[in-house]
Amino acid sequence: MSITKQSSFQGETSRSSGVLYLVGTPIGNLEDMTFRAVRVLKECDIIAAEDTRQTRKLLTHYEITPQLLFSYHEHNKAASGPELIRYIIEGKNLALVSDAGLPAISDPGSDLVQLAIAEGIPVVPIPGANAALSALIVSGLPTERFTFAGFLPRERKDVQTVLSSVQYAQGTLLFYESPHRIIKTLGFLLEFLGDRRIVLARELTKRYEEMVRGSIEDCLTWLGEHPPIGEYVLVVEGASREEEQKRKDAWWQELSLEEHVTRYERDGESRKDAMKRTATDRGVSKRDVYNALL
DSSP: OOOOOOOTTGGGSOOSSOOEEEEOBOSSOGGGOOHHHHHHHHHOSEEEESOHHHHHHHHHHTTOOOSEEEEOOTTTHHHHHHHHHHHHHTTOOEEEEOSSBOTTSSSTHHHHHHHHHHTTOOEEEEOOOOHHHHHHHHHOSOOSSEEEEEEOOSSHHHHHHHHHHHTTOOSEEEEEEOTTTHHHHHHHHHHHHOSOEEEEEESTTSTTOEEEEEEHHHHHHHHHHSOOOSOEEEEEOOOOHHHHHHHHTOTTTTSOHHHHHHHHHHTTOOHHHHHHHHHHHHTSOHHHHHHHHO
């Protein structure tokens, strides 16, 4: 394993190649833009944006006129990423922004960062607003430890895999969700995590900012009476110590998947039923157990 080093402010000193800046932008309220972020955007040769139309509004508000506003998003990253890296190698300073908040979180910015690091390009963070952490600090749920899971997958089996991995985590859980999928996602959370305390943080920093607090079932009832509007951060209570200990004390903890299934078969279960019970024990899908034992 090799070590690479980047000095803290290497990006703001003179060098032959350029620098990749990750610039935080407002998540709703334009006043949340930092002085440093405005300066860096004004000084950079190129600004790469997830949605250039959305970013133009921000740039116009702060009278920023880049030499080039470049489109970089999930659907063109394979072609646009290497082109942006080439610009930086040629000496251009590039600022990457997302539609709102910090780039490289739940967007393809992380891919561009990896390309830059591979080429030895300095990557400099320009901090700003973040929806997940903003929701966490006002949620009233524990903040000492937390897990950010972003957007859940669309397929049920993939959702189960993600939620199974955090089912026994004691820290608070953070998710993003759109208004079109929020009710379905709360249903998954109720099914796989149980009826935990939750906060629905909607339209953070905007005019209609709203926090709905209660159990998952309470919030599902609320949404049934108040149709969801705007983007949400879901702040979900983590597992209790008792739940985590129960998981650790499970009799099958030290068994392999095959051994786990075999134990049920010895008790008289059919292979099919043994695999189903094993999947339930481990919080995974029956298909995952089946595929692993093929």
